[in-house]
Every structure is written in structure tokens, then in C-alpha cells.
Amino acid sequence: xxxxxxxxxxxxxxxxxxxxxxxxxxxxxxxxxxxxxxxxxxxxxxxxxxxxxxxxxxxxxxxxxxxxxxxxxxxxxxxxxxxxxxxxxxxxxxxxxxxxxxxxxxxxxxxxxxxxxxxxxxxxxxxxxxxxxxxxxxxxxxxxxxxxxxxxxxxxxxxxxxxxxxxxxxxxxxxxxxxxxxxxxxxxxxxxxxxxxxxxxxxxxxxxxxxxxxxxxxxxxxxxxxxxxxxxxxxxxxxxxxxxxxxxxxxxxxxxxxxxxxxxxxxxxxxxxxxxxxxxxxxxxxxxxxxxxxxxxxxxxxxxxxxxxxxxxxxxxxxxxxxxxxxxxxxxxxxxxxxxxxxxxxxxxxxxxxxxx
Numbered sequence: 001x002x003x004x005x006x007x008x009x010x011x012x013x014x015x016x017x018x019x020x021x022x023x024x025x026x027x028x029x030x031x032x033x034x035x036x037x038x039x040x041x042x043x044x045x046x047x048x049x050x051x052x053x054x055x056x057x058x059x060x061x062x063x064x065x066x067x068x069x070x071x072x073x074x075x076x077x078x079x080x081x082x083x084x085x086x087x088x089x090x091x092x093x094x095x096x097x098x099x100x101x102x103x104x105x106x107x108x109x110x111x112x113x114x115x116x117x118x119x120x121x122x123x124x125x126x127x128x129x130x131x132x133x134x135x136x137x138x139x140x141x142x143x144x145x146x147x148x149x150x151x152x153x154x155x156x157x158x159x160x161x162x163x164x165x166x167x168x169x170x171x172x173x174x175x176x177x178x179x180x181x182x183x184x185x186x187x188x189x190x191x192x193x194x195x196x197x198x199x200x201x202x203x204x205x206x207x208x209x210x211x212x213x214x215x216x217x218x219x220x221x222x223x224x225x226x227x228x229x230x231x232x233x234x235x236x237x238x239x240x241x242x243x244x245x246x247x248x249x250x251x252x253x254x255x256x257x258x259x260x261x262x263x264x265x266x267x268x269x270x271x272x273x274x275x276x277x278x279x280x281x282x283x284x285x286x287x288x289x290x291x292x293x294x295x296x297x298x299x300x301x302x303x304x305x306x307x308x309x310x311x312x313x314x315x316x317x318x319x320x321x322x323x324x325x326x327x328x329x330x331x332x333x334x335x336x337x338x339x340x341x342x343x344x345x346x347x348x349x350x351x352x353x354x355x356x357x
Contacts, residue, residue: 002320005184006336015247023237038249045171050197051227057161057182060194063218064178071095078109078129106283132163135323137295138284146174166264166292177202188337189248264291294333315351
């Protein structure tokens with residue numbers, strides 16, 4: 001029950017054990033088409049270039065930025081936690097001039113601050129932000145920021161690593177140009193792939209570059225030749241992981257996105273109420289909390305590392321430590337995907353009661 005990876009669904013585990021096929025085998029290529037179609041449904045997009053990067057969510061983050069940014073471009077990056085900071089770092093390494101829009105850890109990025117940054121930097125190539133900040137448990141509202149970005153030529157890049165499958169993510173309705181996620185959170189697949197989608201506008205920007213993409217491995221103009229109709233070999237695809245993603249996405253869609261969002265919201269509310277009743281307090285304000293990632297301060301006097309270690313050794317429950325300024329004072333409790341069940345919530349609460357008595 002940490003901040004990721006989540007527990008893997010039985011369907012994904014079974015898929016990992018299947019015999020290997022070749023990465024150009026017709027049956028495997030047919031599965032790639034189904035994965036892309038299922039990802040479009042989960043992302044709520046019709047983007048043709050929707051696929052899975054061979055790497056974890058951070059590889060998806062890098063793929064999103066290195067493809068659309070060239071040296072000298074301006075990138076407005078919203079930073080209110082670890083992963084916003086990582087976006088800024090990658091954009092800088094891609095050669096962009098980064099404009100940071102900052103908010104204190106535990107708070108959302110203000111709409112007016114984004115508006116001001118885009119007005120001050122009318123030539124910005126990209127506006128990037130994190131939907132679900134895993135380091136703080138903050139859920140960033142998107143609609144108002146999306147409306148601002150829609151009035152500006154900047155591409156809208158959204159990190160949905162923790163949010164996809166757990167809360168609504170609506171790529172086309174929000175006007176997101178590049179959105180990436182990870183398999184190890186609410187999709188309940190092992191870490192190792194990063195679902196990503198590029199809008200037609202984003203692909204036009206990539207194809208119109210004046211310099212090569214700085215990463216050969218993550219160059220989307222080469223990857224589309226493998227995931228598209230040409231089927232040109234690029235790298236050996238992680239076959240078993242893709243089979244697991246195929247199975248994990250089927251499970252998500254059989255439950256339905258609406259039912260998955262409701263399950264996370266309902267059980268997240270149950271866990272929050274019970275934790276608060278036991279003296280825990282949340283970093284994020286109530287109206288901006290994530291249902292699948294609970295960043296909480298411990299009751300006064302509780303030994304953060306000691307109790308966390310005893311949860312693991314005595315009860316087999318893993319929760320995450322705080323990051324950055326919350327290190328040593330907070331836990332990050334995951335309630336994602338297959339982990340998000342009433343049984344797990346009640347098991348955790350019972351273990352806490354035993355340790356706190």
C-alpha cells in the first residue's frame with residue numbers, strides 16, 4: 001500500500017507467464033493494436049499516436065518533453081512537488097529555457113499564476129504540469145488551466161502517472177497535447193511501461209523540428225513506424241510486459257472507468273475518515289486530495305520510521321515515507337488499482353490500531 005507499485009492484478013500476473021512470441025510476430029502485432037485501442041479509451045482520446053513507451057513513467061515524462069522541445073524553446077513548468085521538479089529538470093536537459101510556476105508543496109498551482117506566466121512568455125512552446133502529485137497527494141484541477149492554455153499556442157503536456165484509471169483523465173476534452181502515465185499505479189501492471197498519447201498538433205510539432213530529437217530510443221517519429229502500419233523494427237519490445245498491460249487494460253475496461261473512479265473515490269473517502277479519526281492529518285486540503293494516494297502527517301509522538309517498519313515486518317503492509325520537506329513526518333499510503341479494496345483498507349486500519357494501542 002505504498003505510492004507505487006500497486007499490487008498486480010491476477011490477469012496481469014498470468015499474462016507475464018505466457019510463452020514469448022517475437023516482437024514482429026503477427027499475433028503480437030495484433031495485440032499492440034488492441035493495446036493502443038484500449039489506451040485510447042482509458043485516456044479518452046482519439047489520438048492516432050497512442051502507445052506504451054518501453055520504460056517506467058519517468059521514461060514517459062522524458063519522451064513527452066524531448067520530442068516537443070528543442071534547444072532555446074521556452075517551457076512553462078508548474079512545480080508543487082517532486083514530479084513537477086522532475087519535469088523542469090528534464091525540460092532543462094532538453095535545452096529549453098524553463099519558466100517555473102511554483103506553489104508550496106501540498107498546494108495546487110494557482111490558475112492566475114499560470115495565466116500570468118503564459119502572458120509574460122507568449123512564445124512558450126510548452127505548458128507542463130502534474131495532474132496527481134505523488135509526493136504530496138495533491139490533485140490539480142485541470143479544466144480552468146486547460147481553458148487558459150487553449151488560448152495560447154503552447155502545447156499542453158500533462159503528467160497522469162498516478163491519476164490514470166483512478167480519477168477522470170479526459171485528454172481530448174481538456175485539450176491535452178501530450179499525456180503520459182505509468183503501468184504500476186491504477187492500472188495494476190508491474191512497473192516497466194509508460195502509456196502515452198500525442199495529439200495530431202503535437203505530432204506536427206515533432207515532425208517540424210529543426211534539430212533531431214535528443215533521444216534516439218524515445219524518438220516518437222521512429223516509434224510510430226513500429227506501432228503504426230509500417231511495423232518497422234526499432235527496438236525489441238518488452239513482450240511480456242506488453243502482454244501484462246493488455247490484460248490489465250482489459251480488466252480496467254471490464255470494470256468500466258466510471259466504476260473504477262467510483263471505487264477509488266468511495267474507498268479513498270473511507271480511508272481518509274478513519275485515518276483522521278486516529279489522529280492523522282492530510283498534507284493536501286480536502287477539496288484537492290487524491291483518493292488513491294494519501295499523504296498524511298502522523299499523530300504527534302508516533303515514531304514514523306519505526307511504526308512503518310513494524311507495519312511491514314509484523315503485518316506485511318508496506319507504506320511509503322515522505323519525500324522532500326515531508327521526510328520523517330509523513331507517510332504516503334497507496335490505494336491504487338487492484339490494491340484499492342475495502343479489505344485492504346480495513347486490514348491497514350486494524351494493523352494501525354494494534355500498533356497504536
